[in-house]
Amino acid sequence: MATSYWTRMCVNCGHGRLVLQHDVTYRRVYAHCEDCEMGWLRAAEQADPDKGFLTLLGDFGFVDASFEEIAQSEWVDHVCGSFDK
Template sequence: MVNLPWQSTNKRSLKAVVFRYATSLLEMAVCCAKPSYLLEVAMEKFYWYDECVNCHQGRLIITEDITNKRLYLHCEECEYGWLDPSHAGDVGDGFLTLLEEFETQNPSMEVIRKYGWESFARHEFSE
């Protein structure tokens, strides 16, 4: 048989035990609650073309090169890129993005349309 805390206590100490446990639960709830600023973060949408032909693991995400003002396909796994989506099936036409010097950002669908790449935005995901 299990001895519970209130089995060997009087009513006054039972109130103290219940109060102590209730206080602990309240502290845990407050401590573990997500701050409101985390709940209001918007998910960012990414557009991607196809599976990477170089590594066969990553997605070719449409990425904006803001330094050279162009779009390219960027593999999220092997870091390979292609400037022309119609050549994304040829590994020899790709380049290792880590060896290039440029700044990037995730383009919106509006930017993708501006560059005429909307037909290459076949899939999407949010993070």
């Protein structure tokens, strides 16, 4: 069973959690709303709906970020919880 980590509820839709993903193309961690598919590249901008982007339009591959990947990113201090998939 895989563990996913999230930072907050989405400011765009108000329903989904911002789940941390590992962009395998550009090797970065970003937050991805599990409901509306919006994403944020910077932890400091995740509360600003105008700073997000529609992840469906992105040209990159991604997987759930491991805690080790998160620990090496700017998102480490923003993890609010985790859940098993």
